[in-house]
Amino acid sequence: MAPRLSSGEREEIACGLAAGESMNSIGRRLARQPSTISREIAQHSFHRHAVTFDRPEMTYRAGPAHRSAMTARARPRTARLARSGSLRTRVLQLLRKRFSPQQITAQLRAEHPDQPEMQVSHETIYQAIYLQSRGSLRTDLRRQVALRTGRARRRTRPIAGAATRSNRDWVGLNVSQRPAEADDRAVPGHWEGDLVIGKNGTSAVATLVERSTRYLMLVALPDGRLCHDVAARLSTAMRRLPAQLLRSLTWDQGSEMAAHATFTLATDCPVFFCDPHSPWQRGSNENTNGLLRQYYPKSVTNFRTVTQRQLDTVARQLNERPRMTLAWNTPAERLTELLGDATTG
Template structure:
């Protein structure tokens, strides 16, 4: 029994007591309730009967009707938390515009406001505020972009992962199996994964580099196209800005753009290893980053020749400022900065 609320059994006892002509005080004493509780119950849930006593309609109390009425009155619709305009709603909208996922937002709010529960919100609440067509719907204020990174307007089940063709054939004698063990367990920073994201009609591309330990991403423009000599030169220039401690290895697929990989290794002192054929999961962090990049540059419509390096750096900074679950909801930029401070590394 909930304190302060009458149960159906108590209401039935009130009805029987009234039928016997008992006073509210006596009924309350028998139930262990204040007589004012009983009198308010009778006053609220009695109705006019057909019989007339002393020229007035008789007041009738029915336990089941009273209980049903009280249950209905107790259900007070609560306004959705994100439907209320305020700092929390504004912050959630701002992070959605930065293409954070609801789960990232929910986790980071708890981390940033540990002593302010009013600034917490679950990822499910955010999803509902986006999907449900209710007053205060967040999607209405995100009309210039897709509310979620996936672009979906309805929820769907996660698809099962497809199998892939496996192969143990090495390429150019530097198969991924020869990569240092420290790269596989992500314990030591400085091991990178890389790939190309292709533009419209295959006429342009941009290179993506992701550090395996921190998930820190670099986006490298390729104004010279996908010719190996130009790709390697651009990658070497980008990697050359990093401290030596962060240039331990690079893992790539078997694309012809890395045919001049020895030039890259000589310029950066960073060896290149190659994945097995048809094995994108061997560069899982890089594949995930490529998917995130498509939020900014959709497949089949983007001409990367029109995208400047400054624009790519801006997108990379936004990706690196998103909290990641695999980093205990820290951002890649925060993790990289932490590693650089610990190692005392400086840019060459």
């Protein structure tokens, strides 16, 4: 059975829905079955204020959905096949005859068409064999092959197209369309951005690196990775810069930037997206993220407890480190020099 959805995955689902993605597209991005995404949304959405008297609006939010799922997990139901009885006995008989779970389901429906209590889905049988700790069918089949495959654990089905294409309809301009001046780093104002993720994928901070000077800005994300929150906080941070330092932003295809159009409208700074699985297209940002891990190791950091003031202190320390790529100048010195030239020019 596939692992349960994490809070980070639920934030990805919320961002995907906000960006108008389909269930199939979200599933491919998370390497999950579309039915898993659909079931998650159906089970953990909540009623918003009614739009009409006969049709209340449903909405999906990552935080409430995760709390709802944790509450449901805390009150598990007793599995049907964990209990002794005629159904369990019959399922065991058919398993010993090398019936597959799908064949058992069909057989029971044929034998007991009017007795729902003597019918069971193939998924329930799979869970009783591979997942349940108490009352597991595997205990009674220990000296036999439980399924015809002979596998000790269940094999998940691959997601069609998950590794070969992203299918993110909200992705806009490709990095190949970025101005040539950004590639040779001759003109300042072209930025690279990404998220650095905290422990268990439950928190994050945004990093912004200017390509010409390697100057770093860190942006706290106390409300999580939802695309509209990310766009708003990035906009606030970058609007503090002079216009000549807002030429472009290059990001990977993470759904946290699904609201890139909102960001561009607020800053007049276009966003260019890297190709999938191509971190070298944001090389300066990737290198700086590695330096940031000296301060915030992934295994122990919860970025929700890190304040913007603390992030500003770390960014200042990194910006005051001399870099070989800058002829041993610091990013802060290079940025000050550029701003001085712009003022006198």
